[in-house]
Structure formats: structure tokens, C-alpha cells
Amino acid sequence: xxxxxxxxxxxxxxxxxxxxxxxxxxxxxxxxxxxxxxxxxxxxxxxxxxxxxxxxxxxxxxxxxxxxxxxxxxxxxxxxxxxxxxxxxxxxxxxxxxxxxxxxxxxxxxxxxxxxxxxxxxxxxxxxxxxxxxxxxxxxxxxxxxxxxxxxxxxxxxxxxxxxxxxxxxxxxxxxxxxxxxxxxxxxxxxxxx
Numbered sequence: 001x002x003x004x005x006x007x008x009x010x011x012x013x014x015x016x017x018x019x020x021x022x023x024x025x026x027x028x029x030x031x032x033x034x035x036x037x038x039x040x041x042x043x044x045x046x047x048x049x050x051x052x053x054x055x056x057x058x059x060x061x062x063x064x065x066x067x068x069x070x071x072x073x074x075x076x077x078x079x080x081x082x083x084x085x086x087x088x089x090x091x092x093x094x095x096x097x098x099x100x101x102x103x104x105x106x107x108x109x110x111x112x113x114x115x116x117x118x119x120x121x122x123x124x125x126x127x128x129x130x131x132x133x134x135x136x137x138x139x140x141x142x143x144x145x146x147x148x149x150x151x152x153x154x155x156x157x158x159x160x161x162x163x164x165x166x167x168x169x170x171x172x173x174x175x176x177x178x179x180x181x182x183x184x185x186x187x188x189x190x191x192x193x194x
Contacts, residue, residue, distance in 0.1 A: 001024060001025065001182065002038065003040065003041045004043070005029065005042075006045060007030050009052060010048075011046045011047075012045045018169070019162050021175070022175055029042075040185050040188070041185040043078075045079045046079035046080045047079075048080060048172075050092060050111070056096075062096070064099065069098045072160075074163075075102050077167040078167070081164065082166055083103055085098055086164075087099060088101070089102075089105060090105065099144065099159050101140050101144055101160045107122045116131070123145055127172075127174055128172040129155065129169075130168045130170070134166045135175040138154075144158070145158050161182055163180070
């Protein structure tokens, strides 16, 4: 199994380090020709969602990645990656718009509003959660399942092949959220092999 990590900005190196810890093969997507390498899953890291959306279009990555996600490619979006996948964005414009969630950008305020907590994550248990200028999921619809919440706000969700967190699991030592994503990829590969 190989995971592609979008490396246009943000915490892509931290995601790569977590994948290394879990023994998962991975590479970075920085330009269109990187899409020639086969991959079974995609991570959309943190960063600035508006800038990332512009770079996706400028580098001609937007349409091919959107089509792969819509076709069932497992994708994991953290913070800005969550915003990129949302169909509705309060305080911004939808980008990939593949997931039936509405998000509020910078919902927890500026950099000084960053915080750390621990909360339950469905099927995993209590996990560490670092929030940095984080969004939250204001509402879900369709087949979206809320996986975690903090103070009544949804901070993790899944819709079939799409997993999102408002927090940064790549910035903590706990690998369980990334392992959950790798298990999603493995299950997808098993289904396609049948």
C-alpha cells in the first residue's frame, strides 16, 4: 500500500513521519507528473485552504485528484484538508467539495486560540487532539458519520472513503488515527480485489 501526501504547504512532513512510524510506503505530490506514481490513499494536510485550493488549480492537480476521490480513493484531510473536502464552507469557498459536511473556518480563533485536549474517537478511544486555527464541522448530512466531538462541536467525521479531522493527529505521538486511515485503505483494496 502506498500513500500520497499532498506537499504544497502545511504539515506534510509530519504526516510523512507518522507514516514512517507505521511502516507505510509514501511519497509527496508537488506537481502534476507526481500523479503518474500509483497510490492507494491520499493525505491532504493542514495549511491555508484558500492558498492550497489555488495551488491545486494552478498545478493542474485539482480535477484529477477530485475525480479519484469521487471514484473512491481513500483520502484523509486534516484541518485545511478538511476544509478542502467540505461541500459548504462558512467564511470561504468550497474547493474539492466531495464530502457532505459544512465547516466553519478558523472557528477556534487565531493562532493564540490554539489548544490541546483529549477526546473519544469512534472505535479508537481517547486520542490527543491539537487544534491550531482549527475549523469545526457545523453539520453533516448524507452518509457522513461523526467520529469525534469536543465541547459539542464535531471535530472528526467519515463519509465512506473520506476521513477528516479538525485537529492535527500528525503533531502528537499517538499513531492510531493514521492507523485507522491505513485500515480504510486496506479495506478498500480488499473490496476491489473481490
